[in-house]
Amino acid sequence: MSGPEVVFTLLGVVAVGSAILVVTTRNLVHAALWLVVSFGALAGGYLVLTAEFVAWVQVLIYVGAVVVLLLFGIMLTRAPIGESTDLDSGNRWAAAAVAVATAAVLVTVMVMGFRDERMPLRDGGGSAEELGAAVFRTWVLPFEVLSVLLLASLIGAIVLSRSDIRARPESEARQGTRPDEEGGG
């Protein structure tokens, strides 16, 4: 194995190991912090594969925003110091089976699709310029479809979080008047 391959394997071990710790630790906040390690190792893996833009976006979005959001949620609700005993779900064997099956499908697809084939790594092959050109030329339609999906979930989040938007009662909906116009809601 060459140098980059060794580093990549080690990063993979760290990512998988810390991901297992995320779901097995009995300490809620430790789980979130192990998630940081797992995401960091993943970003390192991207770096080894010369996808440096994706690597830093991974750190910016997942470590900098998603984990902070998770920690904020934990702190807002209970933030227990020490172990929690009620973290185990009765579904855990079913969940493990689903996880192993998903992994098996993905690994099979990769092995059947690529066998021994190797992609030569080009320096700068994952730079922002190349990525931008690929996304906005070749893959522009899937990109736009994804952004519509994101827009839909954004609007959904706004509707769910605003308490002053209510479903209209049926009689009023038929007359076409909005409840908050008459009732001062």
Add this chain to the structure above:
Amino acid sequence: MSARPACRMTGVPMLEVVVKLALVAAAFALLPLLIGQAEHKVMAHMQGRLGPMYAGGFHGWAQLVADGVKFAQKEDVVPRDADQWVFKLAPGVALVPYLLVLLVIPIGPGGQVALDLGPGIFFALAVMGVGVIGAIMAGWASANKYSLLGGMRVAAQLMSYELPMVFAASSVAMAAGTLSLQGVVEEWRWWWLPWQAVGAVVFFVAGLAELRRPPFDMPVADSEIIFGPYTEYGGLRFALFLLAEYAGIVVLCGLTAVLFLGGWKGPFLDTELGWLWTMLKVGALAFCVIWLRVSYPRMREDQLQKLAWAWLVPLSLAQLALTGVLKVVL
């Protein structure tokens, strides 16, 4: 625009790398202390006081050295109920990211930077976000209600202000057509000052909020939650958190100078005196940071959130639109 090489460190003589790393380490050790001392004196004079006058003899120049010695002598206390590992790790997580960001900030033309990263802007923003996790860890691990409240406020603040900060930085990246910090300065022209003015203000204000500097120091509001996430810390670990705050000021001022104020470009001798122009701009911005601390009262939590979502996010989006329109027209 031709694709820039991803990383220019390959092929650079070993000695040059070592010298650059030593210089970055020296800057990391020295600049925060300089800003801290300047804060003591500038604040004092703005408030009609003298500030430290005794330590070191001349206008109290050695005050922070004395403070450092004091911190190092203190007992290393970890609360009984605290989460030992996370509590001890937090100051490091808060401090190290700023050291990493200093590596990619160019101070002069022609490779006067420790590490010329292709997506340098994204690297800087991503790593600065990691530093905030240190404060959140400290807030939780201390097993103290005031610390926890502070940690929550840190997290809420980061989530609101990260977005306008990234938008404002993207606006410059769009204008320059590159994500490299070196490349941005090379493309910079004087008329970018009015063009990117809104973005510059948004970036600087959001950066101040991310560093939790007054008037955005709700997470450490000493009159209501003692000292927020740092309440249980003392001695060297507390000093590391303080150092992280001032290193953060250096990093924020450096990034603002490089992205919005033209970095090493000055009135004359850009190549020879580039580093001087950069340092002058960083110094002027750091003075503004101190000035703002003295001038404005602390913002309430709802005012903080309102400023971020109702002002900074729309303003940064407007700046992005303006940049895009001008970029297409020109």
